[in-house]
Amino acid sequence: MTTAEAAKTRPLRADAQRNYDRIVLVASEAFTEKGTGASLDDIACRAGVGPGTLYRHFPSRDALLAAALKGALEELGETARRLLAAPDARAALDEWLVELARHLRIYGGLPESVAQAFQDPENPLCTSCQPMRVGTEQLVERAKAAGAIRADVDPADVGTLIGSLAWAAERRGDSDATLQRLLSLLTEGLR
């Protein structure tokens, strides 16, 4: 890809880099405050740039979200690696699910945004959420191999389920306790 090559050889003009960074910073504040639906024009304004500048750097809301989440998602990848090395496969999976849910609550509306993004492989938020998919896949498979969970469980379903639990917890005031209860209902089953 010509664009990708160019992106490597010619990094970014100094002022452009400055703007990029400010936008990401302001965006993560705005998303924290207002959820993933925060006004992009407002973010641009608060970052002291015009809307055009924001949209050139981040062609879509999800691109901006991906940039704002970069750090947290890398950290999640490391957590996965750590848990894969942990002795107890079932405990590791349980911890992973909690961690996953926690990351899905960084911003309000994030479960929705991520679930949406997963539909489209081109979506930057989808690609940057790779650690979520890979981590879940590996930890579920290991737990299955260890006989800690049913062998017919699809890792993608587990991911989906955690996403939907995080979504549900969002719209019940007491969300942390709720999330715990729902999660246990899932892992233990109804009976």
Add this chain to the structure above:
Amino acid sequence: MTTAEAAKTRPLRADAQRNYDRIVLVASEAFTEKGTGASLDDIACRAGVGPGTLYRHFPSRDALLAAALKGALEELGETARRLLAAPDARAALDEWLVELARHLRIYGGLPESVAQAFQDPENPLCTSCQPMRVGTEQLVERAKAAGAIRADVDPADVGTLIGSLAWAAERRGDSDATLQRLLSLLTEGLR
């Protein structure tokens, strides 16, 4: 309430009633087509009325949704009554959960709308979803009493869970099969 009294004594002017009915009819088409987020101005237009008329009859999107769902929700209430009379408490609950999920998929985005509405007791969609809450409450309690499910399960959590499953199924193309799998994962548990 003075308004309520007036509503009883003075039904609705003939033309107003006509408009009301048309709006609800058109709205349910639009919601079916575009999901709960369908444009209200567009609904008004398609119903041949001005936006002002739509908003006077239905002060909020949820009020309109509630009106459009009226029939389906009444039907759901009857299903609950039928299932409460069924012999097998566990089977009845299982069928109820399926039925609940099915109703949450009448329009795209309905799980979101309903979950949101449940936050606010004044919301017309919340009150009109009473059958969902009551039915779930009764059928879960009966299953608990029959020892068919864990005794520490909160009916509200079960409702929440079904809602979130319906939500999840929405954003996975193959939604019917998906919903079944997720539902079984819930009822059976992970292990």
Add this chain to the structure above:
DNA sequence: CAATATATGGAGGGTGACTCCGCTTTGTCA
């Protein structure tokens, strides 16, 4: 210190929510 590639910002077009108020229709009662 040009020359040129790069980047900017803000005006503007499009869509949708929702309100306001002058005008029309309906129901009522003499």
Add this chain to the structure above:
DNA sequence: TGACAAAGCGGAGTCACCCTCCATATATTG
């Protein structure tokens, strides 16, 4: 029946948000 409230109507108008386009400005490079 006809006229007069009361009830209802619609659509123009405001606001918020998304997103694009391009004349202008700024960095980089030789």
